[in-house]
Amino acid sequence: MNQRPIGVFDSGLGGLTAVRQLRRLMPSENIIYFGDTARVPYGNRGRETLLKYARQDLRFLRSFDLKAVVIACGTVSANCLEELRRESAAPVTGVVEPAVERAAAATRSGKVGLIATRASVGSGAYERAFRRLDPALEVRALACPLFVPLVEEGRCRPGDVVIETVAREYLAPLRETGVDTLVLGCTHYPLLREVIGAVMGPDVTLIDVGQEAANLPGPAGGGGRPGGPSGGLGPVLYQRPGGEFPAAGLPVPGRGGRGRGGTGGHFSILMMMEKEIILFVRGEQTYDSDSPEVTELATEGRMTMDNGEITLTYQESELTGMEGTTTRFTIRGDTVTLERTGMVVSRMEFKQGERSSSLYETPWGTMVVDVATTRLAHRLTERGGVLEIAFTIAVNHQVTGENRFKIRVKEMTR
């Protein structure tokens, strides 16, 4: 079996309803799930913003060498599927078409309801898909913008007066139209299945978008083949810091740490984020007892935080004499690695009180560089902070002086 994972993402926890079905159908697949919990909800955002967020979500998932992607978000599927498909090497499945096909097959009266986020309904994607399939169907679409925030708050159980009141208000006009099939066009909504079912009544068939997408044949879908040998790792869940998977109403057991999922697989929730930053880089080089030579650079860059590892990446410029070079600091525990690629290629490792040796390739030749770290300190959070490194440096075994980096990182606000 191809062990490369399937990547699944959503704005929050809703897409786990698709993961639940994937796990049921394909227990031995490895699944990486990303929930953009810090930026949920997506459903009231414009198309450009959705595309930007979805591309960032996918860029993170792609670092896992995926064999397939499931966009377990109705809002992103309805608004961005074509672009994301064009840009992805791995096959991409959205949730709109599979649910529409199932609903068209299920309806007897030809009257179908669709509830989804504002951005999904506004895109018209569900209605277009129904029209392509059967122009005679009568489709009533309704946006329910409060459902996602309430689900994320864990307010999804029958008996919760807030969700029950909101559901009755939203769904009353649909009830009156006499639809016999209702597409839950947002992957958060299956968590409200009981509440919605109680309002709509037992004669209305509810179609779950995440489940239908997971049923699809092909590399990402389970193809309706339940069973198969177990032994996959179970979904690994990632979220942005600042958000969290709430405990209530989840098809997974809770927040943080490792545990056993309701589907039987191990899972872990790890922190990941990637953001645009501004770096103020001050470098000092002191040769002999001369006063230090100072370079200062303010530049845009990127910061990632992934399970304790922090990276800072930026482009050098003519100010530092290394134009055409990408610099990356990777901070892992008490060790910092400085890697340069492009015009200059180097890799240096810093750990307080320790020495390390490496090669430094420049257009003018290759040198052996030994560094001895005298000071290393960092205070970095996802909001920014400072990284300081001081070291003596020897080039081709000749000590050339003392170097000091002080890098201030600020998150970029646009």
Ligand code: DGL
């Ligand atoms: N689960 C997402 C969807 O399917 C929710 C969108 C949102 O965050 O508003 O549309």
